[in-house]
Amino acid sequence: MKVGETLSGEKAKESKMAPKGLKTFAIEAYNLLASGSSSVVDMNDFDIYYDNTTGNILAVDFRVNRRGISNAN
Known part of the structure; x- marks a missing residue:
């Protein structure tokens, strides 16, 4: 297992972005x-x-949990 991965080998932050990946959200x-x-x-x-x-976009904060989209901390 590499740093930043879950036990299933997924990227930790991206695995919390369900059902879409982080790239899609960006x-x-x-x-x-x-x-x-x-x-x-x-x-x-x-x-x-x-x-x-x-x-120009300066930052996008995906940690917002208004509709349960992200649980990333």
């Missing part, structure tokens, strides 16, 4: 911010911090 977070819509997530699934001037 892409959909960008889609949501850029276009205002996503078929996978909505604004209540996580917090997006971005620069008001440039629109």
Whole structure:
């Protein structure tokens, strides 16, 4: 077992993001911010911090647990 993996060999943080993977959430977070819509997530699934001037994403906090999407600590 490597550092950051679960006993089943999954990446620890990604295994807590059910049913979608972390990569999907990152892409959909960008889609949501850029276009205002996503078929996978909505604004209540996580917090997006971005620069008001440039629109660049500074951070995406997936630890938000409003709808039970993530239990990552």
